[in-house]
Amino acid sequence: MMQQQQHHHHHHHNHQHNSQIEGSSNPPHPSNSVSSVARSLLPTRRRLKLDPASKLYFPYEPGKQVRSAIRIKNTSKSHVAFKFQTTAPKSCFMRPPGAILAPGESIIATVFKFVELPENNEKPMEQKSKVKFKIMSLKVKGVMDYVPELFDEQKDQVAIEQILGVIFLDPERPSPALEKLKRQLADADAAVEARKKPPEDAGPRIIGEGLVIDEWKERRERYLARQQGEGVDSV
Template identity: 70%
Template sequence: MSIADHHRSHSNGKNRRLFPFWQSGTTTSSSKQNHQLQFHHHHNNNNSSNENGVVSTARSSNKLSSVAKSLMPARRRLRLDPGNNLYFPYEPGKQVRSAVRIKNHSSSHVAFKFQTTAPKSCYMRPPGGVLAPGESLIATVFKFVEQPDKNEKQLDQRSKDCKVKFKIMSLKVKEGTDFVPELFDEQKDEVVVERILRVIFLDADRPTPALEKLKHQLAEAEAQLELRRKPQVETGPKVVGQGLVIDEWKERREKYLARQQEVEAVDLM
């Protein structure tokens, strides 16, 4: 070892003895700075990851809510009675009738429309319409029951007819809107399928509560139809009354003109 090296080593040892915390403090300070830098970097990474997590969570929740909304059944505007089936008396070779009461239980005007899987053998009266809030009517459904073929059993033909279905759709409309079928084509996104009704046949010769209810509804539907066919009673003044008023006015006018002529004649004299 040279004299210079020996002197440097001696001075370093002396400094360590005089300032025992100098080197450790320097090391601690530098390590503390490194730790702070690492913590700051880690904190920034955590913030960015948290922000990304919040955004991704929000997007996921929005997607889930939209999917859930699409899967949720639409709120029905109409109440049907019967609610799931259309009951027909089974009479092969004849046109039979069923009935369903339709009531608007929403707070808006609602248009409704019928559809069937067998339009050649079935039709509805009325096929559609507009109901005010709380308004109801009884619709009559007509169906022709086919005769079973010679090689076909009656039960087989009856099961075929039972496969016919009727769909009732609704659409929220403004007050004063007239019903036209094109409404449901123009506003497809707003149309709600209220119910799909299945055909149930009843024995026409055996009294049942369902058959009695059907007869009662059909009679009520006929009464409603007669009321709609009758001309509405006018609440305003009648034409005859208006004519009498005009005649009386003419009579008064003529008397007034006659008096005026008499006055003018006196003045001329």
């Protein structure tokens, strides 16, 4: 019992705002101190659900940039920002690199990775353990624009949701993982296409990178066409 109190005191000291709520909402039971430690170490279960849950699958194509896909769902009751990090930023990136999800909302993100050529006589598939990906999460207050700086401003509130390892798949050999990857990549591509099409009645909206410029060019072309048309009429 003594240990438990000490521990609770220690916990209280670290997470004042949490422990009061924990204390009041959970009836005390013997493993209370253990579960509060577990909770402080595992805030992960609360915010995002990842599919695949702990691995990113890539087709093994040496010398090429290949893609993986991951569905990220906000399973919490508040808006959550997520951010993606990698140990190999030169050869890997994710689209989108981060976003804010409403409760229950999910997004399918695409991860791009350059596959190195195997060195010497190393077996190609042995490379997989070198690169790690990390998904971080942060609770945010309602709807806002995603900016990576959110994570710097509130460092102490950031949780590591998952560290993802890499698994290479033989693109020539059919497998359930490969089929699933193909399905998820098709979904991700469809989602990107859907985001590109601006709603008919809305004004210019910034959707993704570079799309506003395309829209601006189209408008300009329409405008010029109209100018020419009017020029002809007025002659």
